[in-house]
Amino acid sequence: MASPAVTPPGLPPPVVAASALVVRRGGQVILDGLTFTIASRRVTGLLGPSGCGKTTLMRALVGVQMISAGQVELLGLPAGAASLRHRVGYATQDPAVYTDLTLAENLRYFGTVLGLARPRLADAIARTVAELDLGGLENRLVGTFSGGQLARVGLAVALLGQPDLLVLDEPTVGLDPVLRRDLWAMFHRLAATGTSLLVSSHVMDEAARCDYLLFMRGGRFLAAATPQEMLARTGAADLESAFLSLASRSEPVRL
Amino acid sequence: MTAAAGQAAAPIRWTLTWATARRVLAQLRHDPRTITMMIAVPTMLMILLRYVLDDPVALDRFAPEFIGVFPFVVMFIVAAVTTQRERARGTLERLMAMPLGKLDLLLGYAIAFGVVACAQVGVVLAVSLTWLGVHLSGSVVPLVVVAVLDALLGMSLGLFASAFARTEFQAVQFMPAFVLPQVLLCGIVVARDQMTPLLRWLSDVLPMSYAVDAMQQISTGASWSSPVTKDIGVILGFTAAALIGGALTLRRRTR
Numbered sequence: 135m136a137s138p139a140v141t142p143p144g145l146p147p148p149v150v151a152a153s154a155l156v157v158r159r160g161g162q163v164i165l166d167g168l169t170f171t172i173a174s175r176r177v178t179g180l181l182g183p184s185g186c187g188k189t190t191l192m193r194a195l196v197g198v199q200m201i202s203a204g205q206v207e208l209l210g211l212p213a214g215a216a217s218l219r220h221r222v223g224y225a226t227q228d229p230a231v232y233t234d235l236t237l238a239e240n241l242r243y244f245g246t247v248l249g250l251a252r253p254r255l256a257d258a259i260a261r262t263v264a265e266l267d268l269g270g271l272e273n274r275l276v277g278t279f280s281g282g283q284l285a286r287v288g289l290a291v292a293l294l295g296q297p298d299l300l301v302l303d304e305p306t307v308g309l310d311p312v313l314r315r316d317l318w319a320m321f322h323r324l325a326a327t328g329t330s331l332l333v334s335s336h337v338m339d340e341a342a343r344c345d346y347l348l349f350m351r352g353g354r355f356l357a358a359a360t361p362q363e364m365l366a367r368t369g370a371a372d373l374e375s376a377f378l379s380l381a382s383r384s385e386p387v388r389l
Numbered sequence: 390m391t392a393a394a395g396q397a398a399a400p401i402r403w404t405l406t407w408a409t410a411r412r413v414l415a416q417l418r419h420d421p422r423t424i425t426m427m428i429a430v431p432t433m434l435m436i437l438l439r440y441v442l443d444d445p446v447a448l449d450r451f452a453p454e455f456i457g458v459f460p461f462v463v464m465f466i467v468a469a470v471t472t473q474r475e476r477a478r479g480t481l482e483r484l485m486a487m488p489l490g491k492l493d494l495l496l497g498y499a500i501a502f503g504v505v506a507c508a509q510v511g512v513v514l515a516v517s518l519t520w521l522g523v524h525l526s527g528s529v530v531p532l533v534v535v536a537v538l539d540a541l542l543g544m545s546l547g548l549f550a551s552a553f554a555r556t557e558f559q560a561v562q563f564m565p566a567f568v569l570p571q572v573l574l575c576g577i578v579v580a581r582d583q584m585t586p587l588l589r590w591l592s593d594v595l596p597m598s599y600a601v602d603a604m605q606q607i608s609t610g611a612s613w614s615s616p617v618t619k620d621i622g623v624i625l626g627f628t629a630a631a632l633i634g635g636a637l638t639l640r641r642r643t644r
Binding site: 159196197198199200214216219220222224226228230231232233234235236239242243244246247248249251275291 | 404405408409411412415416419420478479480482483484485486487488489641642643644
């Protein structure tokens with residue numbers, strides 16, 4: 135079912151290549167033999183209902199989830215390789231930042247951990263603060279931030295080191311529509327300047343904003359294609375219907 | 390299984406260790422109530438001890454032993470809860486996906502808590518030797534050194550114990566479970582050579598016995614004698630073992 139994305143000739147090699155990736159947890163199969171690639175300099179959307187394995191897949195990519203079988207390579211290296219830790223930015227669903235530190239203290243600490251030294255560190259902090267519209271909040275405790283601000287702090291940390299690949303787990307959940315639009319614009323700006331992004335979402339209206347889609351359900355991919363191909367293939371009017379149509383077609387397979 | 394990949398021990402990078410120590414101290418600075426309690430509680434307990442005993446001879450005997458115990462206990466709890474929180478909030482996972490070594494993190498904690506331990510011991514000793522009128526036969530310097538090492542021992546055991554706590558509540562429960570038996574067996578309540586063989590053996594394998602023994606020796610004028618240096622060696626050994634044990638329990642990958 136899951137057709138791996140083929141890199142058209144002339145494009146840079148994919149940033150992620152996985153084959154027959156399986157993750158089992160407590161006897162349960164979470165990821166069921168995924169084979170796929172993620173193209174360079176694109177915004178790839180990982181779409182699917184909550185509980186379908188999106189987060190586990192992302193954790194496997196950034197190397198914090200043990201893999202039961204199969205292989206994953208990022209930027210030509212096995213997932214979790216030490217040298218990837220500079221090059222892959224990861225933002226978890228719950229913004230994993232220190233709520234008892236100020237924004238500036240958080241960014242300074244994570245920036246230092248990423249190997250940024252003084253002048254570059256200050257530049258990186260100024261850049262991400264501006265990019266995520268967090269200006270003026272630098273000296274406030276992150277614990278006093280609103281949900282939307284907090285989510286952006288998590289993103290800011292992921293962006294700090296200007297990674298080659300950004301793995302963002304539901305970065306726009308609970309954000310107001312204006313902010314969501316701005317973030318998606320930023321994702322495309324980053325892709326245009328050479329960053330590859332994998333962005334997960336369970337909201338289908340965000341699927342249309344992606345260059346390429348991985349539709350996921352029950353630990354498997356229903357389809358992997360561009361939004362246009364997805365619509366053409368299913369004959370659906372919108373991506374939500376396309377997802378439903380693909381899900382119903384694959385139903386007997388998964389049971 | 391690719392679990393072992395990328396787990397090779399990296400050399401300690403002091404920039405990251407320092408950054409971590411500064412971050413932990415900044416977190417404490419934003420929580421003045423905790424820091425006040427960390428500094429004040431051992432001193433308060435000493436004052437209480439002075440009036441409970443109400444006997445200068447008994448106080449001279451017990452005070453140094455308790456100076457070895459109180460900071461140990463406080464540090465154990467603080468370290469256990471802080472690291473448990475780091476796990477629960479996802480910041481540990483984020484750091485493990487970043488180029489931070491496990492020892493960078495643990496030594497950063499050790500330095501930060503070491504600074505607090507110095508303040509803690511400094512205050513409790515100053516109050517004990519002046520206001521409470523504790524009289525030492527030996528010199529103060531080894532007493533300070535051993536008391537700070539005791540606090541660091543408590544910290545490293547707390548870091549290690551936190552690996553086995555799933556919640557903050559459990560982490561706090563480890564205090565009575567891990568620490569109070571040591572208080573009973575360390576030779577304060579009953580002299581170690583009057584214990585039954587089994588209890589004596591238990592006392593011999595528990596680190597606090599050496600902490601209290603060293604304080605006893607020093608307070609009776611032993612200074613840097615060989616029993617004291619032997620005790621210090623054992624304390625340092627337990628501290629190092631607990632830190633290494635802590636590093637082993639910090640997993641980059643989870644199942």
